[in-house]
Amino acid sequence: MKKFIQNLPKAELHLHIEGTLEPELMFKLAQKNEIALPYASIQEVREAYNFNSLQSFLDLYYAGASVLVEEIDFFDLTWAYLQKCKVQNILHVEIFFDPQTHTKRGIAFGVVVRGIVKALQKAKKELGISSFLIMCFLRHLSEKEAYETLKESLPFKHHIIGVGLDSSEVGHPPSKFERVFKRARQEGYKIVAHAGEEGDSSYIWEAIKLLHVNRIDHGIRCDEDATLVDFLIEKQLALTVCPLSNVKLCAVDEMKNHNILKLLHQGVLVTVNSDDPAYFGGYLNENYLALAHDLGASKHDLVALAKNSFKASFLSEEEKEKYL
Ligand code: ES4
Numbered sequence: 001m002k003k004f005i006q007n008l009p010k011a012e013l014h015l016h017i018e019g020t021l022e023p024e025l026m027f028k029l030a031q032k033n034e035i036a037l038p039y040a041s042i043q044e045v046r047e048a049y050n051f052n053s054l055q056s057f058l059d060l061y062y063a064g065a066s067v068l069v070e071e072i073d074f075f076d077l078t079w080a081y082l083q084k085c086k087v088q089n090i091l092h093v094e095i096f097f098d099p100q101t102h103t104k105r106g107i108a109f110g111v112v113v114r115g116i117v118k119a120l121q122k123a124k125k126e127l128g129i130s131s132f133l134i135m136c137f138l139r140h141l142s143e144k145e146a147y148e149t150l151k152e153s154l155p156f157k158h159h160i161i162g163v164g165l166d167s168s169e170v171g172h173p174p175s176k177f178e179r180v181f182k183r184a185r186q187e188g189y190k191i192v193a194h195a196g197e198e199g200d201s202s203y204i205w206e207a208i209k210l211l212h213v214n215r216i217d218h219g220i221r222c223d224e225d226a227t228l229v230d231f232l233i234e235k236q237l238a239l240t241v242c243p244l245s246n247v248k249l250c251a252v253d254e255m256k257n258h259n260i261l262k263l264l265h266q267g268v269l270v271t272v273n274s275d276d277p278a279y280f281g282g283y284l285n286e287n288y289l290a291l292a293h294d295l296g297a298s299k300h301d302l303v304a305l306a307k308n309s310f311k312a313s314f315l316s317e318e319e320k321e322k323y324l
């Protein structure tokens with residue numbers, strides 16, 4: 001099964017580049033940039049990765065990201081992930097980054113984008129991996145700050161395909177950002193949003209009705225509302241599901257209770273993704289493998305999930321054809 005998953009051509013659509021920061025690189029960059037970390041050793045970092053909620057993860061995730069300072073740091077981070085993609089037979093990636101995590105610390109928007117984009121261009125040329133970049137607004141910050149970030153992105157619009165919404169979900173519903181997403185759509189950006197990870201199904205409805213999303217990130221709580229599930233099936237609106245993340249953050253109590261296969265069999269366009277692999281104990285293939293081991297996913301299921309990852313991507317219909 002491991003070999004089968006390895007050989008499957010896959011796309012990854014829900015991946016926070018800051019969430020690929022492995023403790024080894026975190027330590028190396030902390031030393032280089034003279035940033036103090038609250039850990040004495042790499043082992044201590046790994047031991048701290050015991051989360052009981054989204055917020056308990058986010059606190060460490062933002063602390064970790066503080067070691068990223070220079071353009072080359074963003075390049076090295078992204079290049080390390082893309083090499084992982086090559087090893088795992090991931091042919092296309094749509095990568096999230098959180099500009100505000102960096103601009104809040106005085107790192108220029110352009111430093112972040114240029115570092116990431118240089119790695120993406122190198123991967124296209126040397127590894128044959130295609131990619132798109134999606135910037136996310138931090139939903140615990142204000143609408144005004146999201147607006148400023150949108151404005152800052154405009155000189156880099158040719159490098160960015162879409163806008164997403166991430167960070168602490170509960171208490172920060174999509175409605176808080178309705179106006180700024182309207183503006184993002186007018187600028188031609190594709191729209192995605194984390195919804196229904198910890199938040200209930202009303203967050204998913206708001207992302208659909210108020211933000212007009214092209215995809216939902218997570219969306220696992222859709223199954224509380226049969227009308228919503230029917231809507232997702234009818235419109236073939238994709239969910240980018242992250243199984244290991246959901247268990248690690250206790251959104252799902254055990255992998256064997258994950259609803260991804262049930263949704264797949266009902267006809268929802270679900271995909272498998274790794275979210276923040278350096279924090280959640282596995283990259284994309286480990287997520288597929290967990291579905292085989294703990295949910296009894298068949299080879300047929302895994303092929304369907306991998307095909308869905310291309311179907312749900314922002315590749316052109318013509319490019320998708322190559323993979324379907
Ligand atoms: C995230 Cl798993 C998850 N949920 C919300 N925001 C995030 N940022 C990075 N990972």
Ligand code: ZN
Nearest residue numbers: 016194217275
């Ligand atoms: Zn995420």
